[in-house]
Amino acid sequence: MQPVSEPQISPASSSGLSSVEIEVIDLFVNAAKLLALPKSVAEIYGLLFISPEPRSLDDLVTKLQMSKGSGSQGVRLLRAMGAIQSVYVPGSRCDHFTAVTELRKLVSGDFRGQVQEHLDNGDVRLQRICEAASEDTSEFYEQRIEKLEQWYGRAQTLLPMAQKILG
Amino acid sequence: MQPVSEPQISPASSSGLSSVEIEVIDLFVNAAKLLALPKSVAEIYGLLFISPEPRSLDDLVTKLQMSKGSGSQGVRLLRAMGAIQSVYVPGSRCDHFTAVTELRKLVSGDFRGQVQEHLDNGDVRLQRICEAASEDTSEFYEQRIEKLEQWYGRAQTLLPMAQKILG
DNA sequence: AAAAGTGTTCATTTCAATTTGAACAATATA
DNA sequence: TATATTGTTCAAATTGAAATGAACACTTTT
Numbered sequence: 001m002q003p004v005s006e007p008q009i010s011p012a013s014s015s016g017l018s019s020v021e022i023e024v025i026d027l028f029v030n031a032a033k034l035l036a037l038p039k040s041v042a043e044i045y046g047l048l049f050i051s052p053e054p055r056s057l058d059d060l061v062t063k064l065q066m067s068k069g070s071g072s073q074g075v076r077l078l079r080a081m082g083a084i085q086s087v088y089v090p091g092s093r094c095d096h097f098t099a100v101t102e103l104r105k106l107v108s109g110d111f112r113g114q115v116q117e118h119l120d121n122g123d124v125r126l127q128r129i130c131e132a133a134s135e136d137t138s139e140f141y142e143q144r145i146e147k148l149e150q151w152y153g154r155a156q157t158l159l160p161m162a163q164k165i166l167g
Numbered sequence: 168m169q170p171v172s173e174p175q176i177s178p179a180s181s182s183g184l185s186s187v188e189i190e191v192i193d194l195f196v197n198a199a200k201l202l203a204l205p206k207s208v209a210e211i212y213g214l215l216f217i218s219p220e221p222r223s224l225d226d227l228v229t230k231l232q233m234s235k236g237s238g239s240q241g242v243r244l245l246r247a248m249g250a251i252q253s254v255y256v257p258g259s260r261c262d263h264f265t266a267v268t269e270l271r272k273l274v275s276g277d278f279r280g281q282v283q284e285h286l287d288n289g290d291v292r293l294q295r296i297c298e299a300a301s302e303d304t305s306e307f308y309e310q311r312i313e314k315l316e317q318w319y320g321r322a323q324t325l326l327p328m329a330q331k332i333l334g
Numbered sequence: 335a336a337a338a339g340t341g342t343t344c345a346t347t348t349c350a351a352t353t354t355g356a357a358c359a360a361t362a363t364a
Numbered sequence: 365t366a367t368a369t370t371g372t373t374c375a376a377a378t379t380g381a382a383a384t385g386a387a388c389a390c391t392t393t394t
Binding site: 018020022026027033034036049052101132135140147148150151154158162166 | 186189217270308317
């Protein structure tokens with residue numbers, strides 16, 4: 001990997017993002033790559049994370065210079081993941097959002113969703129592979145299937161442990 | 168997620184992939200999505216995983232019906248990741264490959280590469296955020312930075328533990 | 335009711351990653 | 365030396381995901 005490079009959140013064309021905001025957003029944008037989440041989603045979360053006050057959708061898309069459509073989608077996803085919350089702001093009729101920062105909540109939301117799912121399907125898949133292999137049952141295939149079962153087992157062990165450490 | 172669907176490795180147009188092979192390759196192709204690896208890479212690894220004998224590049228691209236270019240790139244990546252090995256096959260002048268199936272080796276190869284890297288940069292990033300925040304040092308910013316440090320700490324704890332369980 | 339504000343949806347565009355295929359070594363065989 | 369084999373590289377095409385922006389619906393204010 002290349003050394004950490006300067007944030008690419010076009011700093012000149014700012015609609016007033018401070019340098020702290022830019023750095024933090026950049027952090028999340030990069031982390032998002034690891035989780036294969038859209039950049040816009042990371043930007044929204046990043047900005048909310050570093051915002052002392054709740055922000056409206058309009059607010060977000062203006063500061064981040066993204067389309068209303070993207071903003072709307074992004075907010076929806078983040079809400080579904082439990083990564084942001086909408087809060088009531090007296091005297092304003094639009095929704096306002098804040099970042100959920102408890103690792104425990106974040107982990108049980110998205111992480112679980114993405115990974116657990118695949119593991120759950122593991123049984124089905126292994127089942128199918130066994131069936132397919134039963135036509136041609138060799139020593140080698142048995143070994144490989146055993147290997148796959150071992151892998152799934154390990155993963156099943158690891159996941160709850162990860163939740164414990166993070167939660 | 169939709170229920171596990173039928174493999175989409177065009178089974179009709181087969182250059183002779185057995186149903187076991189198809190199922191296993193499909194398993195890896197799906198897992199690869201989680202790790203954000205190219206499909207071609209997953210296909211190659213999957214086929215090697217379920218092949219009793221080493222296979223040549225030519226072999227791979229023929230059975231998988233992919234271009235030589237993709238095959239070459241894929242093999243290179245997998246080798247760099249330590250996920251496949253080239254083995255000597257007497258009486259043949261081309262390289263042959265087998266899958267590395269020890270979870271320990273796989274984990275120290277790719278997983279580490281992808282994740283550790285980001286964590287290593289964490290220090291640099293946090294440093295930069297601190298600097299940026301020093302212009303405008305508020306209670307809130309301090310809390311957030313603390314939160315980020317906490318997150319990195321947890322991740323640093325989890326990673327070696329994961330390696331232990333998997334390795 | 336009109337006008338302004340807020341938010342969603344969705345067809346289209348944009349963009350980046352992957353794949354292809356052809357050109358190009360490099361090496362072995364005849 | 366010519367020819368076949370093996371493998372890499374890279375520009376161009378393909379693909380699919382994400383972003384845009386306009387149309388729409390709903391609410392609130394005047």
